[in-house]
Amino acid sequence: MGHTLIEKIIMRNTGMESVTPGNIVDVNVDRVMIHDIFIPFVKDKFEEMGFKKLWDEDKVVLIYDHLVPTSAVEDVRHFKIGDEFVKKYGVKHFHKADGICHQLMPQMGYAKPGNIVFGTDSHTTTYGCVGCFSSGVGYTEMAAILGTGQMWVRVPETIKIVINGQLPANVMSKDIILRIIGDLRSDGATYKVLEFSGSTVDAMSVSSRMTMSNMAIEAGAKAALFAPDEKTCEYSKVEMKDVEWLKADADATYCHVMEYDAKDFVPSVACPSQVDNIKAVNEVEGTKLDQVFIGSCTNGRLEDIKVTADILRGKKVAPYVKLIVTPASRSIYKEAVDAGYIKDLVSAGAIVTQPGCGLCCGRACGILTDGERVLATNNRNFLGRMGTSKVEIFLGSPATAAASAITGEITVPGEVKLQ
Amino acid sequence: MSRIFKFNSDVDTDQIIASQYLLLPNIDEMKEHAFESLSTDFAKDVKEGDIIVADENFGCGSSREQAPAVLKALGVKAIVAKSFARIFYRNAINIGLPVIVSKEVYDYVNDGDTADVDMNEGVIKTAGRDFNCTKLPEYMQNILNAGGLIAFLNEDK
Known part of the structure; x- marks a missing residue:
């Protein structure tokens, strides 16, 4: 009997000859990611458990992003505790202001094809973009991994999602994943894995795939996987021959198969206040906006900034709209400067901020208040997510967001060129 | 007897405890803000031993363990839902907060009703009926019985 991608990864990791959904197995963790919000809790639990040392200092990555730069005095406490933790236990990989954790993990090669990675953030599913089994855990569970290097998992069922064909000119991978979450x-997908394939997926950049694996958690998924190809190998700096084992068998068993024709996708938005409340952009076109946000671990990559710059070049943001653009990492920010995109954005009237999570998690850099409405490219529109509970949050693609920033109302974008 | 606090489907972790309160220094300070965005008096009204009964997908959203932790700190004895989001479910068990799957209880009770919860038998007595709930896999039941993951790991040593 054949196996799905997730089963292949778990079998390779544990040395088991076969696994079946429902099996509970202990896996050997290849890497963990802890971010600044939860480091104080992880440290407390780690010490409460009586551990004296990390299982492997080289496998631990601590990233400051939610509180960078600090916006309140109490934020500093998290950095102090984190700094001490790094020093005391010899954490090898530490980023104080390099970007958002879910961008850095695959970008820096901490999460590679075939790895098993856990992080203290639900959007850890992102690293599935390079064929890595990655998922979010709480701080107690993270503390246990730090001490033991192991984690028990229930082998999940897999939902196979096949997308074939050429996407319409104004559709981005964000529109695809929004539609899938709506469906x-x-x-x-709770307790399950999404496995993406098909010619549309094959044609996508790793960055576009990242948007989809990032948002899989919004359907409850434990992980969201793309089999590695040449693009993945180039991105993750691995050899194709070393990852050839990482593909699903033709006779693998899926709990559900969903098939899409790429030409049926349209620019889409998640309407307030649930991510599965999906509508086509043209159904809500004309809705007035106070703010537009382009960035986050979902859509803050170079191609997203390029699309935004292409749409804004030579135009102006509507006078009553604040457009905030946040690159996902410092290196992306620099590439966007070098390519001239940041100049285009600033000339159009955008506010370009340092890489970080501040606005998406409702802490800094543009939080909103009662009665305001925002169109944002991040991953959650929950009540109170970007300010008070009376803020309306719409989620859409960078193209939809950029087109809407010019008109000041939700607008169907024109043609998008990613490369 | 436990008082029932009833919630709808898709209660997310931002509703249980909003991001801006995660920076408070401890769970006791955070717990006062539970469910604040829903404008309920839950945090004031809930008493030791009360239970939450919810529709599908309780605890969806972020990985914040503070979500089950504030509910436990407020005295919630158990959460009975038609289904739970995955990370919340694991986190609850890891801190020793019983999470019970029942497809039925929600449809039979009202907010403010009372219930008797027998954790050992997995039976909830309410609305004049006995509801048998889905048992946890043995591995998870052992963690819960030990009082959470910390106690469970310390038992091993």
Whole structure:
């Protein structure tokens, strides 16, 4: 009997000859990611458990991003505790202001094809873009991994999602994953893995895939995987021959198969206040906006900034709209400067901020208040997510967001060129 | 007897405890803000031993363990839902907060009703009926019985 991608990864990791959904197995963790919000709790639990040392200092990555730069005095406490933790236990990989954790993990090669990685953030599913089994855990569970290097998992069922054909000119991978979340609903993939394939997926950049694996958690998924190809190998700096084992068998067993024709996708938005409340952009066109946000671990990559710059070049943001653009990492920011995109954005009236999570998690850099409405490219529009509970949050693609920033109302974008 | 606090489907972790309160120094300070965005008096009204009964997908959203932790700190004895989001479910068990799957209880009770919860038998007595709930896999039940993951790991040593 054949195996799915997730089963292949778990078998390779554990040395088991076969696994079946429902099996509970201990896996050997290849890497962990802890971010600044939860480091104080992880440290407390780690010490409460009586551990004296990390299982492997080289496998631990601590990233400051939610609180960078600090916006309140109490934020500093998290950095102090984190700095001490790094020093005391010899954490090898530490980023104080390099970008958002889910961008850095694959970008820096901490999460590679075939790895098993856990992080203290639900969007850890992102690293599935390079064929890595990655998922979010709480701080107690993270503390246990730090001490033991192991984690028990239930081998999950897999939902196979096949997308074939050429996407319409104004559709981005964000529109695809929004539609899929709308179809699955917010709990449609709970305990399960999404496995993406098809010619549309094959044609996508790793960055576009990243947007989809990032948002899989919004349907409850444990992980979201793309089999590695040449593009993945180039991105992750691995040899194709070393990852050839990482593909699903033709006779693998899936709990559900969903097939899409790429030409049926349209620019889409998640409407307030649930991520599965999906509508086509043209159904809500004309809705007035106070703010537009382009960035986050979902859509803050170079291609997203390029699309935004292409749409804004030579134009102006509507006078009553604040457009905030946040590159996902410092290196992306620099590439966007070198390519001239940042100049285009600033000339159009955008506010370009340092890489970080501040606005997406409702802490800094543009939080909103009662009665305001925002169109954002991040991954959650929950009540109170970007300010007070009376803020309306729409989620859409960078193209939809950029087009809407010019008109000041939700607008269907024109043609998008990613490369 | 436990008082029932009833919630709808897709209660997310931002509703349980919003991001801006995650920076408070401890769970006791955070717990006062539980469910604040829903404008309920839950944090004031809930008493030791009360239970939450919810529809599908309780605890969806972020990985914040503070979500089950504030509910436990407020005295919630158990959460009975039609289904749970995955990370919340693991986190709850890891801190020793019983999470019970029942497809039925929600449809039979009202907010403010009372219930008797027998954790050992997995039975909830309410609305004049006994509801048998889905048992946890043995591995998870052992963690819960030990009082959470810390106690469970310390038992091993």
